[in-house]
Each structure stands twice: as structure tokens, then as C-alpha cells.
Amino acid sequence: MSTSWDPVLARRLRRGLPLTVLGQVGLPAPLSRLLVLGRSDGGPRGRASLAAVLVPSFQDGTALLSVFGLGRHPAAIRVPTRLGRLPVRPAPGEGLFVLDRTGAARFLVAPGIARYLTASCGLWPILRPLLGGQAPPRPLAGIAEDLDAFCELLDVLLETVYREEGAEPPSVDLVLRVTEASVETALAGFRRLGQATDEVRSRLAPGSGPLPPPLPPADEAITFDDVGGQDAARAEMEAICLAVRRPEAFKAWGTRPPRGVLLHGPPGTGKTLLARALANESGARFFHVRATDVVSKWYGEAEQRLQQIFDQARSQAPSVIFFDEIDALARERELAHEATHRIVSTFLENLDGLRENEGVIVLAATNRLRAVDDALLRPGRFDRIVEVPLPTTEGRRAILHIHLDHARRRAGRELFEPLAESDWEALLDATHGFSGADLAEVVRRVLEARVRSGSTSGLIRSGELVMAAEGLAQRA
Numbered sequence: 001m002s003t004s005w006d007p008v009l010a011r012r013l014r015r016g017l018p019l020t021v022l023g024q025v026g027l028p029a030p031l032s033r034l035l036v037l038g039r040s041d042g043g044p045r046g047r048a049s050l051a052a053v054l055v056p057s058f059q060d061g062t063a064l065l066s067v068f069g070l071g072r073h074p075a076a077i078r079v080p081t082r083l084g085r086l087p088v089r090p091a092p093g094e095g096l097f098v099l100d101r102t103g104a105a106r107f108l109v110a111p112g113i114a115r116y117l118t119a120s121c122g123l124w125p126i127l128r129p130l131l132g133g134q135a136p137p138r139p140l141a142g143i144a145e146d147l148d149a150f151c152e153l154l155d156v157l158l159e160t161v162y163r164e165e166g167a168e169p170p171s172v173d174l175v176l177r178v179t180e181a182s183v184e185t186a187l188a189g190f191r192r193l194g195q196a197t198d199e200v201r202s203r204l205a206p207g208s209g210p211l212p213p214p215l216p217p218a219d220e221a222i223t224f225d226d227v228g229g230q231d232a233a234r235a236e237m238e239a240i241c242l243a244v245r246r247p248e249a250f251k252a253w254g255t256r257p258p259r260g261v262l263l264h265g266p267p268g269t270g271k272t273l274l275a276r277a278l279a280n281e282s283g284a285r286f287f288h289v290r291a292t293d294v295v296s297k298w299y300g301e302a303e304q305r306l307q308q309i310f311d312q313a314r315s316q317a318p319s320v321i322f323f324d325e326i327d328a329l330a331r332e333r334e335l336a337h338e339a340t341h342r343i344v345s346t347f348l349e350n351l352d353g354l355r356e357n358e359g360v361i362v363l364a365a366t367n368r369l370r371a372v373d374d375a376l377l378r379p380g381r382f383d384r385i386v387e388v389p390l391p392t393t394e395g396r397r398a399i400l401h402i403h404l405d406h407a408r409r410r411a412g413r414e415l416f417e418p419l420a421e422s423d424w425e426a427l428l429d430a431t432h433g434f435s436g437a438d439l440a441e442v443v444r445r446v447l448e449a450r451v452r453s454g455s456t457s458g459l460i461r462s463g464e465l466v467m468a469a470e471g472l473a474q475r476a
């Protein structure tokens with residue numbers, strides 16, 4: 001099997017492409033068909049969604065049930081673990097993430113319904129039940145590289161499926177292009193299957209209702225590699241990642257995973273970023289709750305809202321609930337208002353009630369550790385306290401690297417003149433005392449200045465970064 005793509009496809013994706021068949025091909029057993037679909041929103045900030053569905057040949061009528069562990073199990077297709085040159089990471093309970101250069105999830109290879117094997121990224125509102133989990137849509141800036149990787153992935157998947165089954169991989173050439181094939185026809189069968197799956201699912205689990213809403217697009221799929229200069233905090237979070245992914249690993253050693261982790265440090269040092277990376281890397285759902293909202297915006301219904309979040313997190317485990325500005329709960333309690341007492345007790349009851357193997361981790365962040373109510377810091381509650389301080393010189397360098405690299409990737413081209421060691425020294429000097437958020441702002445300002453100047457090419461000099469840093473320092 002050899003898959004490639006037509007250059008026109010990349011251009012069309014960049015311009016914006018409605019849901020389109022990019023190719024389909026009949027295959028010998030144990031597969032019967034490969035269908036590739038694509039769509040994009042176009043424009044400079046546009047993103048592309050790509051999906052390939054490998055359809056097995058049907059030998060018996062129990063295929064539909066197999067995804068529920070009933071009927072004959074989907075032994076015919078296993079998610080391959082050897083994916084050529086593309087780096088992969090297991091997606092808990094789902095399949096494998098194929099990663100890009102930065103280690104972010106690029107595609108998800110997962111078993112879909114009815115023993116389908118899918119490779120996809122992006123948003124698929126109608127097809128989600130078929131495709132299962134999601135990798136985020138890909139920025140159009142690097143679409144050529146993504147199309148290459150996608151083609152390579154398809155080749156490896158097909159090859160692996162046939163080899164695993166002891167069959168010779170077919171010698172088929174497929175060129176992905178904008179075809180005239182009707183999506184409606186291609187999808188009608190899939191869609192019916194999707195509806196049938198929903199129905200079977202709701203019958204098997206009465207009251208479970210429709211499928212849960214899709215994962216948010218993983219917030220640009222933040223990973224630990226997006227967090228610079230917080231090595232100690234990052235190591236703690238990686239340990240907690242293990243608690244979410246494999247709580248049984250703790251049981252094997254007669255201990256329990258931490259239940260709650262409190263991150264504390266000055267504003268803008270990466271606490272929220274760490275929490276999001278944890279959720280994303282552990283494959284958990286992320287619930288972001290601002291404690292100030294609990295006590296102000298939700299006033300009157302705060303307990304129910306809080307309860308709802310814990311219930312949702314439990315039912316959609318593994319999940320991470322992140323309480324920002326947790327000191328707000330304690331602050332209000334000092335005022336001894338009856339309602340806020342009830343909010344805090346709802347919170348504590350839920351925290352105490354979380355069972356060890358439930359796969360729910362509660363994170364909280366504060367800029368004012370001293371203002372946090374002692375009741376929250378008792379053993380078994382927020383029993384791990386992690387400092388997220390202002391970055392050191394080396395930390396600032398790592399953070400700047402991350403943000404310069406993000407900008408490059410978004411633009412899809414080199415944007416900065418190479419920085420010599422003396423340039424770095426000047427830049428790190430000018431950013432003394434800066435938080436991660438300040439450093440991100442320096443890079444943003446320099447880029448914005450270029451946008452305003454109306455130029456669309458050329459490279460940014462290190463002096464511009466230093467000047468932006470000095471400007472920001474003066475304002476502070």
C-alpha cells in the first residue's frame with residue numbers, strides 16, 4: 001500500500017474545505033474498505049480535520065456488539081504498536097496518539113465501532129460516535145508535513161493489520177485529493193451504524209443517555225513540554241499523571257495516589273498550564289472551576305453547581321478538576337456567611353468522598369498559600385503542596401524557547417534571527433523577575449509590532465525582543 005497526496009489538496013485545505021471524501025478504496029480480507037475524509041476552516045488561523053476509517057470485512061452478525069465487550073471480541077484488528085518513524089504514546093483506553101515533532105498529539109489511532117480502526121484528528125460532529133476519542137485539529141500552517149505523516153501512518157496501519165493477520169498487504173496506490181465522491185453516500189452507512197450504536201448503548205446501560213459530549217479540543221493539546229522552567233513542579237505532575245492513568249500501580253505497592261494537589265506561586269508562573277498539561281497527557285477530562293465564580297457568580301446555586309461538577313467528573317473519569325484561586329473559598333468562610341459554610345462543606349465532603357480508584361484528581365491553585373483554609377490542607381485532602389515559583393534564568397530561557405517555537409509553528413516559517421549567546425544574555429538580563437506569562441507577552445508584543453508595521457516577511461532581531469522586555473519591565 002502506498003498513499004500520497006495531491007498538492008492541490010493542501011491548497012484547498014488552506015482555503016477552507018467542507019467535509020469531503022479524499023479517497024476510498026476496496027481492500028482484500030481481513031479489511032474490506034478504506035475511506036478517507038477531510039475538512040478545514042481555512043484562513044490564517046484555520047485548522048484541518050483528517051480521518052481514515054479502515055473497515056473490516058464482516059464475517060458474523062455480532063460485530064456491532066463487540067465494542068461493548070459482547071459478542072465476538074474484535075480480535076481481528078488490534079491497534080498496532082509499531083508505527084514506523086512516527087513517535088506514539090498510548091491514549092488510555094482508546095488507542096495510540098501519533099505525535100508531532102513537539103510531542104503533541106497529532107493523530108489518534110483508535111478502534112471505532114464495529115471493529116473499525118480509525119486514524120483521525122480534528123472535529124467530527126456527526127461521526128464522533130464512529131471515531132471515538134479525538135486528537136485536536138491540525139493548524140493549516142504545517143499541513144504539508146501533516147499530510148505526509150498521515151499518509152505514512154495509513155501505510156503503516158494497513159501493513160500492520162495485514163501482517164498481524166498473516167496476510168500479504170495489498171499493493172494499492174491511493175492518492176488523497178479533493179474527489180467528486182459524495183460524502184452523503186460514503187457516510188450514510190456509517191451514520192446509520194453510529195445511530196444504532198447509540199441505541200444499543202442506551203439499552204445496555206439504562207439511564208446512561210446519549211454519548212457524552214466530545215472532549216473539548218484539548219485546549220491546543222497542551223503538554224508538559226509546553227511548560228518551561230518548572231522542573232520540580234513538572235516532575236510532581238508527571239507522577240500524578242501516573243495516578244490518573246494507572247491507579248492500580250499504587251495499589252500494587254500498598255499505597256494510594258494523591259487525592260488533591262495544591263499548586264502555589266506568583267501569578268502567571270504556569271499553574272493553569274501544568275493542570276491542563278496533566279489532563280491532556282493523562283487523557284483525562286478537564287474541569288476548570290474558578291473558586292471566585294463559586295462564591296460570587298454562582299451565589300445561591302453554588303452547592304448544586306459544585307456537586308454537579310464532582311458528579312460529572314466521577315461519571316466521566318478519568319478526570320481532573322482544577323480549582324483556580326482556591327483561597328477565595330477560605331476567604332469567604334472567614335466572613336462566616338452561612339451559605340459559604342455550606343459551599344466549603346460540600347467541597348470537603350466531595351473531596352473526602354472520592355474513592356482511591358475513581359480516577360478523579362483534584363488540583364487547586366493559589367497565589368496566597370497562607371490564605372488557604374487549614375481544613376483543606378489536612379492529610380487526605382490537598383496533601384501534596386507544590387511550589388510553582390518565578391522562573392530562574394535558565395527557566396526563562398526555556399520558556400522563551402517554547403514561545404518562540406510556538407510562534408514559528410503557528411506561522412509555519414522561521415520568524416527570528418538566530419540568537420547568539422550574547423543576545424541571550426541581554427535578553428535574560430532584561431527579563432529578570434519576569435513570570436512565564438510576562439515572557440509570553442514579550443514575544444506577543446514583538447510579533448504584534450511586526451503585524452502593525454504591515455510587513456509580511458523578514459526576521460525579527462534579538463534587539464526587538466530586548467526592547468519589548470524593557471518596555472514591559474517599565475510598565476510594571
Ligand code: ATP
Pocket residue numbers: 226227228229230265266267268269270271272273274324365366367399402435436437438440
Ligand atoms: P494565575 O495564578 O494568575 O492564575 P498561572 O500560574 O495559572 O497564573 P498560567 O495561566 O498557567 O499561569 O500562565 C498564563 C500564560 O503564561 C500561559 O498560558 C503561558 O502562555 C504563559 N506561561 C506561564 N508560565 C509558563 C511556563 N512555565 N512555561 C511556558 N509558558 C508559561
